[in-house]
Amino acid sequence: MSESTRKSSLNRRNLRMKAEDVRAQTLQTAQELVLAEGLVVSMDHISLEYIIAQAGVPRSAVHRLWPKKEEFFGELLVLLAKRREASPSVFDPETLIEAVRTLKGHKDQLATAPGRKAALVEVCRRGAMRNFEGVIARDDWKTYLALSATAMSFEDPIRRNLQTAIAESERDYVIVMSHFYEYMARIMGREIRPQFSSESLNRPALAYLAATGAAAMEGMVLRSGAFSADRELLPEISTTTEPVDPFDTGIHAKWNGPSLNFTATLLAMTRPIDDFSYNSEAFDGNIADIERMIAEMQSALQKTGPTDHS
Incomplete structure (x- = not known):
């Protein structure tokens, strides 16, 4: 299977992801990035687009779940606050x-x-x-x-x-x-x-x-x-x-x-x-x-x- 064919297959599977799976995978990826790189008193250094790419989830599904970037980062911060x-x-x-x-x-x-x-x-x-x-x-x-x-x-x-x-x-x-x-x-x-x-x-x-x-x-x-x-x-x-x-x-x-x-x-x-x-x-x-x-x-x-x- 060529690289382009493999990516196309992955993209089709991603488009069929359930909303709850998109939410869980995106937030988990973001938490791992923050804990690995450190959180500062601003979210400006964290790119939502980069998180989407790393999570391998459909961009359109993420934006349906969180119409505003602030909503996503707000939910992310709450999850981080609950971690030991x-x-x-x-x-x-x-x-x-x-x-x-x-x-x-x-x-x-x-x-x-x-x-x-x-x-x-x-x-x-x-x-x-x-x-x-x-x-x-x-x-x-x-x-x-x-x-x-x-x-x-x-x-x-x-x-x-x-x-x-x-x-x-x-x-x-x-x-x-x-x-x-x-x-x-x-x-x-x-x-x-x-x-x-x-x-x-x-x-x-x-x-x-x-x-x-x-x-x-x-x-x-x-x-x-x-x-x-x-x-x-x-x-x-x-x-x-x-x-x-x-x-x-x-x-x-x-x-x-x-x-x-x-x-x-x-x-x-x-x-x-x-x-x-x-x-x-x-x-x-x-x-x-x-x-x-x-x-x-x-x-x-x-x-x-x-x-x-x-």
């Missing part, structure tokens, strides 16, 4: 694994209140450093920044739909992290201060803590990336200090901006449980529960595509 890859708050099992590893290494300190505080501070320090380094090393946080900025440039209903998709993605992260914090608090004899509890809103008690921590980390990730070329003008928040004991635990260690911020936030929003009694058997059971939760997260992350909002 599109947020600095993306689930990071390695951060949780580091936190659990650190806690297990300080098990012998958990029998006393000062020991529990020292262990908690070290868990926060190492976990926050790992989270910041893991996120800043990826390129997809730029997609999140662009999505957030681009949302305001559209008119309703596209803007409203995009903002809702971003919020739903954040909600999923907050719920999972709330449960993780609850397990860790149970082990270390801490509880959320009543003023910061989210139970009255029918949410996990530590949801406000999880949301606050996520927002602070996102801000530091975005700031560090946005001003990475201006280190002579602005201090680099990822730079570690000389060993210091900022929370009076008796342990001197190196800190950076993200670890200081997160640790201070968690200590401020939680408090020790007055009548807490450490139990090594309960510790082992709670650690096993946390490790099962992390394993489930890792399994879910192996699936590509949008987050599951069920």
Whole structure:
């Protein structure tokens, strides 16, 4: 079969594609292009005609589905906002694994209140450093920044739909992290201060803590990336200090901006449980529960595509 005959055959098949197949194939191709090349705070660098060619779909069918280019890009952005890859708050099992590893290494300190505080501070320090380094090393946080900025440039209903998709993605992260914090608090004899509890809103008690921590980390990730070329003008928040004991635990260690911020936030929003009694058997059971939760997260992350909002 000659090349011209093959192309003609492909074109005839394309013309017979169902509208839902055209929609799915075009949007999937566009998502792959954006995630591979990166999204900026504009859609001008992305050609709809190029997407059509790469997707191998009929041009006329695409324009029937989306009479205006803005309608297509609005739908594309909503799909991108639902993807796990599109947020600095993306689930990071390695951060949780580091936190659990650190806690297990300080098990012998958990029998006393000062020991529990020292262990908690070290868990926060190492976990926050790992989270910041893991996120800043990826390129997809730029997609999140662009999505957030681009949302305001559209008119309703596209803007409203995009903002809702971003919020739903954040909600999923907050719920999972709330449960993780609850397990860790149970082990270390801490509880959320009543003023910061989210139970009255029918949410996990530590949801406000999880949301606050996520927002602070996102801000530091975005700031560090946005001003990475201006280190002579602005201090680099990822730079570690000389060993210091900022929370009076008796342990001197190196800190950076993200670890200081997160640790201070968690200590401020939680408090020790007055009548807490450490139990090594309960510790082992709670650690096993946390490790099962992390394993489930890792399994879910192996699936590509949008987050599951069920």
